[in-house]
Every structure is written in structure tokens, then in C-alpha cells.
Amino acid sequence: MEPWKTLQPLEADRSAFALRLMERSSGRSHARTRIVRSMNHGSHFILVCMLLPGACSSESASTSPNVADSSIDGSAANVDAAGDSAAISSPTLGGCPVFTSDDAWNRDVTSDGVDATWSQKLDAGATLKALHPDFGTGFGIPFNIVPAGQPLLAISFMYATESDPGLYPFPGATAKIEGGSPTDCTGDCHMLAIEQDVCLLYEGWACHFTAASSSWRCGSGAKFDLTKNSYGQRPVGWTSADAAGLPILPGLVKYSEVAAGQVKHAIRFTMHCTQDGFVVPATHQAVPSQCPTIPTEQLRSEYPPLGLRMRLKSTYDVSTLPQQARVIAEAMKTYGMILADNGSDYYFQGDQDPNWDDAQVDALKAIPGNAFEVLSPGTIQR
Numbered sequence: 027m028e029p030w031k032t033l034q035p036l037e038a039d040r041s042a043f044a045l046r047l048m049e050r051s052s053g054r055s056h057a058r059t060r061i062v063r064s065m066n067h068g069s070h071f072i073l074v075c076m077l078l079p080g081a082c083s084s085e086s087a088s089t090s091p092n093v094a095d096s097s098i099d100g101s102a103a104n105v106d107a108a109g110d111s112a113a114i115s116s117p118t119l120g121g122c123p124v125f126t127s128d129d130a131w132n133r134d135v136t137s138d139g140v141d142a143t144w145s146q147k148l149d150a151g152a153t154l155k156a157l158h159p160d161f162g163t164g165f166g167i168p169f170n171i172v173p174a175g176q177p178l179l180a181i182s183f184m185y186a187t188e189s190d191p192g193l194y195p196f197p198g199a200t201a202k203i204e205g206g207s208p209t210d211c212t213g214d215c216h217m218l219a220i221e222q223d224v225c226l227l228y229e230g231w232a233c234h235f236t237a238a239s240s241s242w243r244c245g246s247g248a249k250f251d252l253t254k255n256s257y258g259q260r261p262v263g264w265t266s267a268d269a270a271g272l273p274i275l276p277g278l279v280k281y282s283e284v285a286a287g288q289v290k291h292a293i294r295f296t297m298h299c300t301q302d303g304f305v306v307p308a309t310h311q312a313v314p315s316q317c318p319t320i321p322t323e324q325l326r327s328e329y330p331p332l333g334l335r336m337r338l339k340s341t342y343d344v345s346t347l348p349q350q351a352r353v354i355a356e357a358m359k360t361y362g363m364i365l366a367d368n369g370s371d372y373y374f375q376g377d378q379d380p381n382w383d384d385a386q387v388d389a390l391k392a393i394p395g396n397a398f399e400v401l402s403p404g405t406i407q408r
Contacts, residue, residue: 120171122225122252130307131276131291135362144400152371157393161376168202168378174223180241188264190249208235225252229267257307269367270332271309279376289357296369301329303406308333314368336398337362348386
């Protein structure tokens, strides 16, 4: 089924997202007029495919990568003529908000209730019992900030039925990718790009670039409008570049924000086993091969759903941690951590930046898993 025909967000949000895709093309003012008219007739997604084939096909485009600096900036969010906006308090990257201030990633959870049962079960099911930063000098998950109008490249997906189709503004051979280079990558090979001005986020998993055809092949891919709340932009039941169906970028610890003294968002983390269920803000479940071979009901009883959120206990003393570690730990108290993918227990991710001080970051490894408490998760969906 075509993704554009199965999206579930409110009509206003869907229209705004379609509008941004239209602005991706040339002749933006003309495209804006035509799509606004189409919104009044409830057929804007069909029009996107008619006027912007790149949104619904894998036609090739020209190449000339132009990757902007990927450091965090403090500028106000871009606001387009349609009236889209985000609270200034939201994190920003490349002049774009990283979703709205009420987004799950940006919400202060210091007053949220605790689920004592899941708090005990999460740590009991872990094979590793302490926090572990999965980034440092020379490794992490990098991201690209590209200018508006970045040349679009053809892209195909292994899991096409749960991926957002179309051309993506990924740079080619010069792109920054997790685990190596675009043509020679190992591991998860996450590829992330923010397109400035239109403020669209594109993410891919298991990505590889072929220079001969100037095209990308990824396991899955997802697009998000950064000026909106991330939840509801893609269908419930779909994966993304993450197992949980979440965007990756907002959950990464970035060196620039740590250097500025404050991380203002939740942090993504992994566990080796999760059950066949998920909770908001996740939209997808995964039961990896690392899970024990046990009955389904036992799996559901003992292992967490994707989307589960935990918070570093307020009583845990972080005052003696070195600066980089302390800033991150404070964010874990205020915004918590969201279970986004499968991997080693209590591993959390950050960007790839040469300025990380491994000695400072590694101080977080002393924090035990039982120093965290799981927040009330809500209804588990299957």
C-alpha cells in the first residue's frame, strides 16, 4: 500500500507536510497556490504525486552534494507563510526546530508518575547492568545539514511498504554516515539529513551509496516535518530508521549542546530484548533474535515494549561527574530516555564529533541501570 494513502495525522498536519514537499520542488510559489486549492477538495496527496513525482517515485536526480555544518545553532525556528511554527524553547538544528516543544522528545518529565513494576523488570531482564555511551572520539551517529534545494537522489528500500518513498536529499559520496563511508559502511549505517528552510528530516537505516548510478539503497527510510509534533506523522505499525518507528536525530546527544551546558531533550537508548508491543511515542514493535526462547506471554511479562521511557532518579548524585557527563546526566533526570531500538542494554547514542572527551563521557558508565525508574507507559499496542 502506498504510504501517502495510509498516513494517520490530522488533516491540518497532513496538509502542511504535503505543502512542504511541494516547496521541495522548483517553482515553489506556483506549487503553493495549487496545493492550497487542492487542500480544499481533500485531494492534496494525489496532487503531490502529480506535481512532484520525486515524492512518489524513485527517479534519479542530479548530484552535487553540498553539506552544511551540522553544529547546533540557537537561531529561532523557520516559520513559513502557511503559519507553521514551533516554540522557541525547542532545540534547533540548521535553523530548524527539532519538533515542537510539546513533542515527546522535548517534554520535561520530572513530574511524571513511576511504574515500579516495570522499573524492576527492565533491570532484571538486562544482561548488562550499567549505562553505556555508544559514542565518543571518532564514532557515533553523524548527521548532515543540507541547504534547501539540495539535489535529490534516487533511493530504494528493502522494506519499501513501511518506508516513505521518493527522492531524498542525501549527499552522495561525501555524506556523513554511521559506520564508515557511504560506499563502505558496516553496522547499522544510519544516514540522517536535515534540509534547511523547508525543515524536513530524512533518515535511513542500512544505507549504501552506489556511485555508478548515483543512488542510495537502504533497509528502510522515513521523512519527518520538523515544525510539527513527530507523533502521528507516519502510520502506526510502521518502522522507521529505528525499530520503534521513531526519528533518530532528536534522541542523539550532540556535542554542541553539551558544550553549551544543556541538553533539552530525551535521549534514545537500546535494550537487547523487547516484546511484541509498543507504547506511545513508538509506532512499531520488534522481537529481536537476542530474546530468549520463551512463551509469548512470558516475553510480554518480562521484557519491555519499545517506546518505554525511563528517568534517572532525582536522588542520584551527579555533582561529582565531569562536565560533559554531568550535562548528559541532568538531561536524563529532566527529559529521560526513550527505548528506541534493539542493541546492547542501556547503550545510548550521540553524534560523531572529535571534541568528545572520552574520559569525561565514560564516567557515565558508573551509573547502574537500577538508578533509573520507568515512567508510567500507558497502553501497550500490538
